[in-house]
Amino acid sequence: MKNSDFFEKANFQSLIEADGNDRIQEKLNVIDVFLSTEEHITLEEMLRLLRQEGYDFDSGFVKHCLHRMVELGFAQRKQFEGQPIRYEHRHLGRHHDHMVCTKCGKIVEFANEQIERLQTEVAAGYGFHMLQHRMEIYGLCSDCCSKRNPLIPLAMAKPGETVFVREVVGCRHKQGRLASMGLRAGDRVEIINNTGGGRVILGLQNTRLAVGRGMAKRIMVSPVQDIPG
Ligand SMILES: [Zn+2]
Ligand SMILES: [Zn+2]
Ligand SMILES: [Zn+2]
Structure with a gap:
């Protein structure tokens, strides 16, 4: 486990312990597995990863854990057009946006300072104080493009x-x-x-x-x- 993951897990533990002692260890098993992947995963994929690690939790419990992680700021819930709900890590102080391939479903993360600054400037130009934004680019990934016939x-x-x-x-x-x-x-x-x-x-x-x-x-x-x- 990475140092940063260890810290995230301890942070999560202290917050859920304050909620009461309900299935703490099992919730920690879920966040462990969640932190071990860098993908944008669906509930189904999460259940599969848990089974691979030998945990056979019911989907209601895992869904509850994911919601708790979102509420407490450890995970982000994402729904890209035409795709099921996905969850990814929420790293404090770090932001990224997404490109989504409409053919194979691949999700590519990107961060661009100029785009970030421009969005704030454009909003300010309309007297709008930007709190958050969603920037999603839909298209074909490089693999899908290269397989595509020009005609x-x-x-x-x-x-x-x-x-x-x-x-x-x-x-x-x-x-x-x-x-x-x-x-x-x-x-x-x-x-x-x-x-x-x-x-x-x-x-x-x-x-x-x-x-x-x-x-x-x-x-x-x-x-x-x-x-x-
Ligand atoms: Zn952005
Ligand atoms: Zn693709
Ligand atoms: Zn992402």
């Missing part, structure tokens, strides 16, 4: 993404087919909605277009990589 069917594009329309495949009157949907090769469109079964909703300049799922599988697009200059 993908529109049906595979992700909401929030900007793509260039390239061509229609498996169709004789290609340009005509695109034009009938209000699209042209080279158009830059934003994916507004693309949820599994239904139509894909696109933003083209100031118009929203709906493309049927079947057609969306045949329109090839290339994702725009915006690198700020």
